[in-house]
Amino acid sequence: MAAIEFHVKPQGPVLEAYYLSEARVSLIMGPLGSGKTIMSCHKIMRHMRQQKPNASGVRKSRWYAIRNTYGDLLTTTIKDWLEIFGDLGRFKSGGREPPTHYLKFHLEDSTLVEAEVVFIALDREEHVKKLRGSQVTGFWLNEVKELEKAVVDMADLRHGRYPSPVDGGATWHGMIGDTNAPDEDHWYYKQAEEEKPDGWVFFKQPGGVYQRGVDERGRPRWAVNQNAENAINLPDGYYLRGMAGKSDDWIKVNLANEYGFVMDGKPVYPTYVDSLHCREFDVIPGLPIIRGWDYGLTPACMFAQLTPRGQLRFIDEMTATRSGIGTFTDEVLKHCAMKYPGFEFIDEGDPAGDAGKGLKDNDTRSCFEIQAAKGINVNPGPVSLELRLESVRYGLNTLVDGEPALVVHPCCKMFRKGFQGGYQFRRMQIRGEHYTDKPDKNHYSHPHDAGQYIASRVFADIIRDDEPTPDKLKRMQQTAIDMADPYDETAGGIVIPRLPRTAVDDFDVFGG
Numbered sequence: 001m002a003a004i005e006f007h008v009k010p011q012g013p014v015l016e017a018y019y020l021s022e023a024r025v026s027l028i029m030g031p032l033g034s035g036k037t038i039m040s041c042h043k044i045m046r047h048m049r050q051q052k053p054n055a056s057g058v059r060k061s062r063w064y065a066i067r068n069t070y071g072d073l074l075t076t077t078i079k080d081w082l083e084i085f086g087d088l089g090r091f092k093s094g095g096r097e098p099p100t101h102y103l104k105f106h107l108e109d110s111t112l113v114e115a116e117v118v119f120i121a122l123d124r125e126e127h128v129k130k131l132r133g134s135q136v137t138g139f140w141l142n143e144v145k146e147l148e149k150a151v152v153d154m155a156d157l158r159h160g161r162y163p164s165p166v167d168g169g170a171t172w173h174g175m176i177g178d179t180n181a182p183d184e185d186h187w188y189y190k191q192a193e194e195e196k197p198d199g200w201v202f203f204k205q206p207g208g209v210y211q212r213g214v215d216e217r218g219r220p221r222w223a224v225n226q227n228a229e230n231a232i233n234l235p236d237g238y239y240l241r242g243m244a245g246k247s248d249d250w251i252k253v254n255l256a257n258e259y260g261f262v263m264d265g266k267p268v269y270p271t272y273v274d275s276l277h278c279r280e281f282d283v284i285p286g287l288p289i290i291r292g293w294d295y296g297l298t299p300a301c302m303f304a305q306l307t308p309r310g311q312l313r314f315i316d317e318m319t320a321t322r323s324g325i326g327t328f329t330d331e332v333l334k335h336c337a338m339k340y341p342g343f344e345f346i347d348e349g350d351p352a353g354d355a356g357k358g359l360k361d362n363d364t365r366s367c368f369e370i371q372a373a374k375g376i377n378v379n380p381g382p383v384s385l386e387l388r389l390e391s392v393r394y395g396l397n398t399l400v401d402g403e404p405a406l407v408v409h410p411c412c413k414m415f416r417k418g419f420q421g422g423y424q425f426r427r428m429q430i431r432g433e434h435y436t437d438k439p440d441k442n443h444y445s446h447p448h449d450a451g452q453y454i455a456s457r458v459f460a461d462i463i464r465d466d467e468p469t470p471d472k473l474k475r476m477q478q479t480a481i482d483m484a485d486p487y488d489e490t491a492g493g494i495v496i497p498r499l500p501r502t503a504v505d506d507f508d509v510f511g512g
Helices: 013-020 036-050 070-088 125-132 149-156 187-195 238-243 248-254 325-339 367-373 385-397 413-422 445-464 469-484
Strands: 025-029 058-067 089-092 100-106 112-121 138-142 174-179 200-204 209-214 220-224 289-294 300-306 312-319 344-349 363-366 378-380 406-408 487-491 494-497 501-503
Touching: 013 025, 013 036, 013 200, 025 036, 025 187, 036 058, 036 070, 036 112, 036 138, 036 174, 058 070, 058 149, 070 089, 070 100, 070 112, 112 125, 125 149, 138 149, 149 174, 187 200, 220 238, 220 248, 289 445, 300 445, 312 325, 312 413, 312 445, 325 367, 344 367, 344 445, 363 367, 367 378, 385 406, 385 445, 406 413, 413 445
Parallel strands: 025 174, 025 200, 058 112, 058 138, 138 174, 289 344, 312 406, 344 378
Antiparallel strands: 089 100, 100 112, 209 220, 289 300, 300 312, 344 501, 487 494
16 A cells, blocks of 8 residues: 555644644634644644554554534534545444444554444434443544533443453543534533543634624624634635624624524524513412422423413523433432421422433432333323423413413523524435424424424313314413312212322431
């Protein structure tokens, strides 16, 4: 084979610092066109070449490149990698095994590099299983802001396990990653700007544009940044043309490289109006609090009350990452004991909780069984996603005494941001305006799944029946009365509980 030479010259000081970093975790945030993805590819290659050879002169390493969806993996991550290093080995794709690039080439010192780059998509269950059992040198987290913190936490415990001590162990091991700017409530922001964990280094490139004052209408004035990195490799006028026809929020995040929220897909609830559906209100003493539960490694719990007039009010939220349901339930119960003492609770949840295991707690019981042991009896919600979505839409679009039948307190930050577009149908990577038929699984989807079980408990029976609107309003109000009144004493004088309930004082909130 003819010799292949690579000459790496990072186009900017931040790119160079990221490329040369030996930190256990190196993550870079930059605007579109800043060269961060290509530099991640070269950074992996640098670590491959610097891996200490074993007794046979072979430099072994294994890398996992992680992306949130299989479509993105094929069209961006794999494509970028193979364009640079495709000639250095054999690429295999197809079947149930993740796509893998097997690299094998000699260096100038006659040592042999034998490396694997395994491409993992988080929307493929067989890929996720592979990740959970991985023995790797390092991880490449491509487009970090699309990844759940639970996935990153899992990966952080799997690197450094290859090569084996027989082959000298890993010379360097850890995680690298690249991303566009996420929102300020994203885990990346909290890690980079607030917690700053030991061993993690965050690199922030200058924006391709920057804000230079405001116009007469108070809108930002944007200007091309002459200090933007990688500009030499971009077409003339790249950032200037890139601003044309874009919203200020989009420019801020994707070109100016500033934290912020921008909607890329189609909102699940386009009729949500923040000024109408979000307002402050007090928790009503004497009314039960309905808790909605979503399970998995990123569990969520939403809190709501149904007023006597039939208005569903979401009053609070709790989310977690990399948490088993037992641990998360304990945290919710502590929260309830401190914030809602004396209230009674009604619990609605994902019906899969009656079958799945309590992840991360090494517990073979189902989520429902784990919670039942802690005094919480969860009513399984409807399996139908469409029914749950329609229940929320009904609440948003129906008026009760001149107000929406569903309102959100501002303290429900994730839930609120999801309504504003974070909970969305993802745009498909094909020509035209095409979107997935199910909401995207992201960090906004978990509290929204939990909230849907509450909404469907209140509205599902109403939307199933074709009856006049006034009758539906009466039924909502009757549902509110039923929930507020814990007993039905009309069955032959026998007291029958209507729903499983939990009084917050009836269990040990610190129990295991």
